[in-house]
Amino acid sequence: MTIDLSNFNLYQNSDVIVAWVFSLIIGAGLFYYLTKKKKWGLIIDYITTTNHRKIGIMYLLSGVIFFFRGGIDALLIRTQLAAPQLDFWVFQQDKYNGLFTTHGTIMIFFVAMPLLIGLMNVVVPLQIGAKDLAFPIMNSVSFWLFFSGAVLFNVSFFLASPANAGWTAYTPLSTDTFTAGPGNSFYIFGIQLSGIGTMLTAINMLITIIRFRAPGMKWFRMPLFAWSTLITSVLIVIAFSALSVALYLLMFDRLFDTSFFGGDQGNPVYWQHLFWIFGHPEVYVLAIPAFGIFSDVISNFSKKIIFGYSSMVLSIILIGFLGFMVWVHHMFTVGLGPFVNTFFAISTMMIAIPTGIKVFNWLFTIKGGRIQLTVPMLFAIGFIPSFVMGGVTGVMLSIPAADFQFHDSYFVVGHFHYTILGATVLGIFAGIYYWYPKIIGKQLHEGLGKWHFWLFIIGFHLTFLPMHFSGLQGMPRRVYTYLPEDGVFLFNAISTIGAFMMGIAMLFFAWNIYRTHRSEQHVTADPWDGRTLEWTVPSPPPEDIFTPAPVVESLDPLWNAKENKQSITTTSNSRPDPVSTTSFLPVILAVILFLFCFTMIYKWFIASIFFGLAALVTLIFFSWQDKRIEIYQKKNLKKEDLRTLLKDKRLGFFWYLVIDATMFIILFATYFLFTPGGNDPHPSEVFEARSLIIASIFLLTSSLTLYISEKGMATNNYKKFNIGILLTFILGLLFIGSSVHEFYKYWQEGYTISTNVFLSSFYVLVGYHAAHVLFGLGWICQVYFQRKVKKIPDFLYYEKHTIFQYYWHFVDVIWILIIVIVYLPYLL
Ligand code: HAS
Ligand code: CU
Numbered sequence: 001m002t003i004d005l006s007n008f009n010l011y012q013n014s015d016v017i018v019a020w021v022f023s024l025i026i027g028a029g030l031f032y033y034l035t036k037k038k039k040w041g042l043i044i045d046y047i048t049t050t051n052h053r054k055i056g057i058m059y060l061l062s063g064v065i066f067f068f069r070g071g072i073d074a075l076l077i078r079t080q081l082a083a084p085q086l087d088f089w090v091f092q093q094d095k096y097n098g099l100f101t102t103h104g105t106i107m108i109f110f111v112a113m114p115l116l117i118g119l120m121n122v123v124v125p126l127q128i129g130a131k132d133l134a135f136p137i138m139n140s141v142s143f144w145l146f147f148s149g150a151v152l153f154n155v156s157f158f159l160a161s162p163a164n165a166g167w168t169a170y171t172p173l174s175t176d177t178f179t180a181g182p183g184n185s186f187y188i189f190g191i192q193l194s195g196i197g198t199m200l201t202a203i204n205m206l207i208t209i210i211r212f213r214a215p216g217m218k219w220f221r222m223p224l225f226a227w228s229t230l231i232t233s234v235l236i237v238i239a240f241s242a243l244s245v246a247l248y249l250l251m252f253d254r255l256f257d258t259s260f261f262g263g264d265q266g267n268p269v270y271w272q273h274l275f276w277i278f279g280h281p282e283v284y285v286l287a288i289p290a291f292g293i294f295s296d297v298i299s300n301f302s303k304k305i306i307f308g309y310s311s312m313v314l315s316i317i318l319i320g321f322l323g324f325m326v327w328v329h330h331m332f333t334v335g336l337g338p339f340v341n342t343f344f345a346i347s348t349m350m351i352a353i354p355t356g357i358k359v360f361n362w363l364f365t366i367k368g369g370r371i372q373l374t375v376p377m378l379f380a381i382g383f384i385p386s387f388v389m390g391g392v393t394g395v396m397l398s399i400p401a402a403d404f405q406f407h408d409s410y411f412v413v414g415h416f417h418y419t420i421l422g423a424t425v426l427g428i429f430a431g432i433y434y435w436y437p438k439i440i441g442k443q444l445h446e447g448l449g450k451w452h453f454w455l456f457i458i459g460f461h462l463t464f465l466p467m468h469f470s471g472l473q474g475m476p477r478r479v480y481t482y483l484p485e486d487g488v489f490l491f492n493a494i495s496t497i498g499a500f501m502m503g504i505a506m507l508f509f510a511w512n513i514y515r516t517h518r519s520e521q522h523v524t525a526d527p528w529d530g531r532t533l534e535w536t537v538p539s540p541p542p543e544d545i546f547t548p549a550p551v552v553e554s555l556d557p558l559w560n561a562k563e564n565k566q567s568i569t570t571t572s573n574s575r576p577d578p579v580s581t582t583s584f585l586p587v588i589l590a591v592i593l594f595l596f597c598f599t600m601i602y603k604w605f606i607a608s609i610f611f612g613l614a615a616l617v618t619l620i621f622f623s624w625q626d627k628r629i630e631i632y633q634k635k636n637l638k639k640e641d642l643r644t645l646l647k648d649k650r651l652g653f654f655w656y657l658v659i660d661a662t663m664f665i666i667l668f669a670t671y672f673l674f675t676p677g678g679n680d681p682h683p684s685e686v687f688e689a690r691s692l693i694i695a696s697i698f699l700l701t702s703s704l705t706l707y708i709s710e711k712g713m714a715t716n717n718y719k720k721f722n723i724g725i726l727l728t729f730i731l732g733l734l735f736i737g738s739s740v741h742e743f744y745k746y747w748q749e750g751y752t753i754s755t756n757v758f759l760s761s762f763y764v765l766v767g768y769h770a771a772h773v774l775f776g777l778g779w780i781c782q783v784y785f786q787r788k789v790k791k792i793p794d795f796l797y798y799e800k801h802t803i804f805q806y807y808w809h810f811v812d813v814i815w816i817l818i819i820v821i822v823y824l825p826y827l828l
Contacts, residue, residue, distance in 0.1 A: 015095070016160045023158070048582040050136035051543060052121050055143050057439060059118030060432070062147055064513075066110040068506070069154065073103035075503055078463075082496040084484045096480035097164035098183070102157065104167030108286070109191055110150040112420065115428045116289045117146075117201055120229045122439050123431075124205060126534035127223045129214025129546050134207035134648050136580040142197040142204065144590035149194025152597055156186035163187035166478065168279065169250070171261030171271040176254045178262075182601045185254050189597035192247045195240050202236035203655045205229050211648050212578070214533065215571055217552040220310060223532045227313050228292025231320040235281045235288070237655060238324070241662035243278035246271065249670065252764060255603060257754035260670070265757040269334055270673065274666070276327035284323040286420060288316055290427025291358060294380045297430050298362050300531055301377035302369025305556055308361040315354035322351050332400040333407045341400040348398035355391055359384065374528070375449030379430035382457045383422060390418025393468065408478075411471030417464040429456070429509075437523040440516070441540040448512040455505035462498025466491035531556035536568060549574035576641040581627045589618045620782050623800075624790075632796070639795075646799050653803050657810055660772075664814055667768060668821055671761040679758040683826035686751055686759070692823050695738040696815065699773070702731035703812045706805055713801065725784055728808070732777045739770045762822065769818060772811045779804055 034040055046054055077099055080088045121139070125132055133139045156162045161183040165174035174184045209230045213222065250271070252258040259266040299306040306312060328336060328344035362384060371377070393415040397403050406412060429452070437443045470491035475482060482488055526535040535558055537545045548570040554560045561568045596611035632642070675683060709724025711717075743763075746752075753763040783804050787797045 013160050016158065019158060045582075047587050048140075048584055050132075050140045050580045050582065050586075052125050052132045052136070052139060053439065053540060055139055056118045056121030056123075058143055059114040059121060059146070060439075062150065063111050063113075063115035063118060063428075066106050066114070066150060066154075070103050070106040070111055071503060071506060073099055073106070075499055077103060078496040078499040080480060081482075081492050083493065084486070084489055085481050094164060097166075097478070098157070098162035100478055101163045101166050101187075102153075105153065105163065105187060105191070106150075107420075108167060108282070109194060110153065112286050112424050112428070113194075113198060114146060114150075115432075116232075116286070116424070117198070119293070119428070119431045119435065120201075120205060120225075120289065123435055123534060124226050124229050125208060125212070126438065126537060126541060126545075127226045127532050128209060128212060128217060129533050129550050129552065130208055130212035131543070131546055131577040132580050133204045134212060134578055135204050135652060136578050137583060137586065138200055138652075139204055140583065140586040141589060142200040144586045145197030145200070145593065146194040147197075148590040148594040149190045149192070149197065149597075152193060152594055153186055153190030155598075156183060156190075161186070168275055169271075170275075171250070171253075171268040172263075172266070174250065174254075174271075175259075175262040185251070185601040188247045188251050188254065189601055192244065192251075193593060193597055195244055195247075198236055199240045199244075199659055202233035202240070203652050203659075205233040206237075206655055207648055207652045209233075211651065212575070214546070214550050214552050215574055220313065221552055221555050221557075223292075223555075224295035224306065224309075224312055224316075225289070225292035228288045228295075228316055231316045232285050232288045235285050235320050235323060237659055238662055239278045239281035239285065241659045242274055242666060243282075245663050245666040245670075246274035246278065248768075249274075249764065251600075252753070252760065255600065258760035258764075259754075259757060260674070260760060263757075265674070265679075267673065269331070270670075272331050272334065273327070276330045277324070279330065280327040281320075281323045283416075283419065284319055286424040288319065290383075290423045290431075291316065293427045293431040293434070294362060294383055295358075296532065297376045297380045297434050298365050299556075300434075300528055301372045301374055301380070302366050303372070303529075304365055304369045305531075305559075306361065307364035308357070309555060311357055312361055315357045318354040319351060322347060322354070326351065326398075329398050329403070332403045338400075345398050345400050349395055352391065352395050359388060374433075375444070375446055375453060376430040376434035378450065378453045379426045379433065382453065383426040383430070386418060386422035386426065386457070386460065390415055390420075390422045393418065406471065408476055409471035410467040410475045410477060413477050414464050414467035414471060417460075417467070421460055421464070426457075429453075434528070435534070436516070437527045437539045438534055439540060441522050442516050442519060443521070443523050443527055444512050444516050448508050448515065452505050452508040452512065455508065456502055459498045459501030459503075459505055462501060463495045464498070466494045466498075470495075526558070529562075531559035533557060533568075543580065546574075548572040575644050576635075576637060579627070579631050581631070583625075583627070585618060585622050585625070589615060589622070592618060616778060620778065623782060624786060626786075626792070626796075633793070642795050646795075646802075649799060649803065650806070653806060657806070660810070664765075664768075664817070667761075667765040668817065671765050671822060674757040674761040679756050681751060681756070681759075683758060683762075686746065686749075686762075687823050687826050689827050691738060691742045691745075692819065692827070695735055695742070696819060698731045698735040698738060699812060699815050702728045702735070703809055705731060706808055710801065710805060713798065725780065729777060729780050729784075732773055732780070735773055736770065736777070739766075739773075765822065766818060769811070769814055772814070776804075776808055776811060779807070 034043065046058060049055060076088070077096075080086055080096065121133070153163070159182070161181050163169070163184045163186055165179055165184050165187070169184060169187055172178055174187070176184075209222075209226055249258075249260045253260055253262060253266075261268050261271045295306055295312060326344055326348040328340060329348045332341050332344075362380075366381075373381075393411070397406055397412065397415055433444055433449055470488040473486070473488050473491070475486065475488045475491075482492070523539050525538050527539070528535070533550060533552070536550065549572075550557065551569045551571050553569075557568055592611055592615045596608055596615060599605070599607040599611060637645075705724050705727035707724075709721045709728065712720030712722075712724055746759075751759055753760050783797075783800050786792055786800070792800075
């Protein structure tokens with residue numbers, strides 16, 4: 001491993017040393033505390049849990065911890081910028097770049113996201129009357145992948161090599177030509193790993209909301225936070241797929257000598273497209289859940305049904321939809337021409353309409369309500385003007401001619417902090433104060449909460465309002481100092497004061513949590529006189545709730561029941577619940593993947609292969625262990641219930657395929673982009689028809705044999721079934737063999753992944769497909785032996801086989817597309 005210590009300089013790395021020392025002390029202190037208070041049992045309980053509330057708590061806790069890290073970054077930034085030409089001790093060399101990069105990346109990916117997802121985890125199932133998320137074990141996997149990705153990213157600082165190309169990692173700066181060393185690879189792998197977790201969470205939320213709503217909870221009776229989670233999850237599925245491909249390609253540029261985004265043939269602007277196709281929907285991923293929280297909070301503390309419920313729902317859908325059509329507003333200055341800029345300017349401005357509808361609905365909900373100024377409500381009321389200011393500067397930025405002036409200036413920094421803090425962060429605080437009783441069973445102190453709110457909101461405006469002016473004055477983003485004659489000292493000084501005020505506000509928050517933790521006062525099920533289902537179950541909810549299931553007859557079922565002085569009607573006739581168990585496997589998988597990524601970052605590939613295989617073994621173990629079998633048998637489920645569970649799984653798998661399909665589409669687009677032009681060798685020189693035909697026959701026939709095996713199973717003809725499976729396996733293997741043969745031949749002719757950008761895009765696409773086939777081969781063995789050796793019940797076997805079948809046919813369809821798009825144009 002190449003951790004290069006030759007440049008190690010005690011003064012320059014004093015910040016790293018301080019960080020090590022602090023972390024070791026805190027770690028040791030924590031260890032002592034946990035041991036002394038005999039808390040290890042509790043820790044193990046949480047590590048192995050698959051319960052949505054506990055997982056939610058872990059998300060929230062890690063979000064808060066990373067918030068303090070990102071916050072310290074922010075305070076260091078503000079200290080450095082407080083006055084012109086400061087020379088603050090940590091800013092030797094290009095450390096400032098590392099600082100704002102980690103600040104931005106951590107805040108978006110490891111603070112805002114987990115805090116929102118944490119709230120979704122705890123609240124959404126309770127709001128819709130479900131016992132848990134649809135796939136509890138996968139939920140645990142999601143969390144641990146998120147967490148290990150976040151830790152991986154954070155570790156880079158301790159190794160004196162933080163990412164330093166901005167949270168947007170613009171190329172070519174972020175390629176290894178300009179930023180050598182492991183730093184920006186930590187960005188790639190950290191985000192990739194946690195991003196996979198986020199996508200799995202999105203699938204989980206989708207299936208939970210689509211299929212686990214309480215009887216009678218029609219779509220338009222669903223609380224708005226659940227609605228916003230639903231739409232956000234769709235955004236995540238598509239947007240994170242784009243990010244995933246972008247990171248995948250950048251990884252090849254950094255580790256395997258390709259040049260998608262740099263060099264003579266690469267296209268740095270392509271990164272910007274991919275990043276913002278992710279990045280813009282991402283800002284709504286951050287905003288929409290907050291909108292949902294505010295809707296519930298405002299309605300609750302105005303003691304009124306939300307105004308314009310259906311327009312609220314439609315506007316979230318519209319925002320989500322439009323969110324995919326505006327990404328170029330981040331690239332107005334790139335030079336895509338007036339037509340493109342105008343199109344994206346108009347689509348961007350259109351988002352103000354649904355957002356405006358929401359703002360007015362919130363105002364009309366408050367109007368005439370019996371307003372209770374509790375802490376969550378304060379945050380909600382503080383949100384409205386703050387966010388509108390951020391939205392309006394957004395509309396200013398959406399005018400390309402104006403953006404030519406604003407772009408890359410502090411004006412943009414002002415805009416996005418107004419939106420992200422104004423909506424997301426205030427929303428998270430509102431949500432935490434509002435649902436804390438439900439999550440923990442105790443209520444946060446209102447007085448301390450008010451201190452938190454007022455200091456935070458005043459600090460927030462003090463910090464970010466002046467940035468608009470320093471921006472207009474010409475101060476660029478991402479510079480570590482300025483001159484006295486630039487005329488921005490006062491603005492910066494005020495910003496710094498505001499930032500420290502927010503820091504102090506956060507101490508009140510931390511104190512509040514600590515105080516509440518010590519207090520013995522427990523709350524009832526319904527401390528806020530609530531309206532929705534989560535307030536019908538005890539605080540905190542035990543694991544066995546909603547039996548019998550509530551029947552929902554209106555938007556605010558609890559409120560209506562209270563008004564009519566009745567209790568909510570229930571029914572024993574409801575769908576089967578998700579299966580929560582405990583398992584060490586998710587955390588083991590996450591640790592292994594962490595090590596895989598870490599060794600990749602340092603290009604220690606032998607070890608990577610080892611950990612990659614270890615991850616596969618863990619996966620095999622996972623499905624081998626399948627605890628559902630015992631649980632289903634123990635519960636003696638009816639056939640009908642089993643069918644329901646099967647449908648959940650299939651729908652979940654469908655959404656996985658959406659992710660995979662999106663990724664393939666982008667890889668096809670990449671190939672399309674890089675293939676024409678002066679490639680030497682040209683595709684027509686490389687491809688040859690014979691190997692293509694042979695490979696295609698193998699793979700396409702295997703779909704047929706798989707179909708035969710399924711028919712065999714359906715008719716209980718196990719001989720037919722076994723032969724079908726065996727043939728599928730052999731044909732898949734032959735396909736892999738022919739691919740290896742093809743690649744080997746190219747390699748001998750000197751056509752490697754780094755020869756030119758056509759070959760790079762060919763290999764990353766076809767290689768990704770081949771990896772799917774390989775994975776499928778492992779899967780098929782696994783499915784087969786499980787039945788042979790473990791003799792699992794037929795219905796479960798059927799489930800496993802069906803899903804595998806979808807997978808295999810999907811992989812075949814992709815192959816057909818590869819034939820048509822990748823090979824044929826150059827063979828005919
Ligand atoms: Fe944004 C850059 C435009 C909403 C976050 N945004 C960013 C970045 C982030 C971010 C993180 O067009 C920087 C990324 C980076 O590092 O480079 N943004 C908009 C627009 C909206 C918007 C039009 N942004 C958000 C939200 C975010 C977020 C929400 C996170 C939570 N944003 C931009 C543009 C850039 C940009 C450019 C690129 C700048 C550059 O040069 O790099 C809208 O969704 C806002 C709609 C909301 C409102 C308020 C409520 C509406 C009412 C109705 C009446 C208002 C009207 C407008 C009719 C508008 C009350 C009147 C207009 C006037 C000018 C008075
Ligand atoms: Cu945007």
